[in-house]
Amino acid sequence: MATGACGINCDVCQLSLLGQCTSCGPGRSDLAARKSAAQKRSFGHPCAILECARLNHIDYCPRDCPSFPCDNFSESAYPYGDGFLNMQRRRRSQGPPAVDPSGRPIVVSDALWETLRQRDMDQVANFTLMDIDPDSGHLRFQFFNREIRVDIDDRCLEEKRARGWETVTVPLLELALLDYLSRVECLYPVGREMVGIEDLADARYFSGRNRLKKASLLARYGDNPNGFAAAGKYLCGRPEKMGDAAFRLNPFPRVPLYYLLWLGNGEFPPRVSILLDRSIERALSSPAIWSLVTLCTYYLLKAPGD
Numbered sequence: 498m499a500t501g502a503c504g505i506n507c508d509v510c511q512l513s514l515l516g517q518c519t520s521c522g523p524g525r526s527d528l529a530a531r532k533s534a535a536q537k538r539s540f541g542h543p544c545a546i547l548e549c550a551r552l553n554h555i556d557y558c559p560r561d562c563p564s565f566p567c568d569n570f571s572e573s574a575y576p577y578g579d580g581f582l583n584m585q586r587r588r589r590s591q592g593p594p595a596v597d598p599s600g601r602p603i604v605v606s607d608a609l610w611e612t613l614r615q616r617d618m619d620q621v622a623n624f625t626l627m628d629i630d631p632d633s634g635h636l637r638f639q640f641f642n643r644e645i646r647v648d649i650d651d652r653c654l655e656e657k658r659a660r661g662w663e664t665v666t667v668p669l670l671e672l673a674l675l676d677y678l679s680r681v682e683c684l685y686p687v688g689r690e691m692v693g694i695e696d697l698a699d700a701r702y703f704s705g706r707n708r709l710k711k712a713s714l715l716a717r718y719g720d721n722p723n724g725f726a727a728a729g730k731y732l733c734g735r736p737e738k739m740g741d742a743a744f745r746l747n748p749f750p751r752v753p754l755y756y757l758l759w760l761g762n763g764e765f766p767p768r769v770s771i772l773l774d775r776s777i778e779r780a781l782s783s784p785a786i787w788s789l790v791t792l793c794t795y796y797l798l799k800a801p802g803d
Contacts, residue, residue, distance in 0.1 A: 502529060502550035503576050504559040523557060524550025525721075545569045546576075554724075559585070561717065561724075563801045593795045595668040598707045598787065603668035609675035610652045616679070624681045626750040636678070638750055640670070641732040641796060647674065669792040676785035677749060685776040687751050692775050702783040709790055711769045713798055718758060719767040725758045728800035732793075740770065746793055752777060754793055 500507045500520040507520035521544065522528025529551055533543040546558065546569045555561040558570075566582045595603050613621075618636060622629050627638040636647040644657040645665075654671055655662040694703045703709060718725035722742035729736070729744030737743040740757035747753050753774050761767035771794075777786060 612679040669788045673785045673789040690775040691772045699783045714769045731800040
């Protein structure tokens with residue numbers, strides 16, 4: 498476990514054992530404030546990395562900061578070298594995971610594209626409250642803070658960017674979206690009942706290796722309800738009056754997901770709950786639900802907190 502904002506684990510350093518140096522602590526901690534003050538007294542200025550973390554209310558730069566690795570790291574020989582920083586940049590730009598619960602690469606079946614191609618797009622748009630793009634005739638919808646278009650002819654997803662529509666490869670999104678658009682049969686009622694994964698008819702699917710992963714959300718936001726709420730807001734979520742912090746995300750216009758944070762106390766640890774609308778089990782298969790929730794959790798972890 499890192500003990501400094503930069504990600505260094507000072508507990509395994511001999512300087513710490515010898516009492517010659519101490520950890521800076523997480524950026525939001527009292528230890529960080531004391532370390533910063535000590536650095537100012539000794540050197541005339543604090544560590545740029547530590548001070549940036551403190552000012553931006555970030556505990557650990559590699560985990561919590563969407564700008565990592567920034568100039569504070571690359572313009573200094575301390576604490577990481579170019580090889581490590583280049584690896585971080587490369588892997589952080591790769592996008593969401595493209596594997597199923599077993600770790601196998603996700604392969605989107607051509608049959609899903611063919612099923613969708615044979616459907617009445619106006620009817621699908623009415624059932625899902627998605628739009629029909631006037632230029633292409635393809636389905637278009639708001640995916641958090643991005644605009645996505647479903648190109649049935651070229652069998653790909655496109656995102657609207659400054660230079661126009663560009664192809665994007667996000668297998669988790671493609672699988673969940675095509676499953677949804679191929680299955681939806683009517684304007685399902687939404688907002689009548691919220692349920693947990695354990696309440697679904699196919700709840701057994703979400704056990705073992707298919708269990709929804711929430712530990713990373715707890716590590717990032719377990720003691721930071723403001724950061725949790727800010728992440729939801731960044732993804733265009735709507736605040737909800739549940740738990741200590743909660744919001745509703747709509748990855749698809751009529752498919753809501755609810756994320757709740759409960760802070761810990763002396764008796765209970767913090768926990769995160771993920772609730773679904775009852776209609777989701779009619780609209781998506783269990784693998785598609787897993788893919789969609791996994792994708793939403795990924796973007797929450799990537800979102801800037803506070």
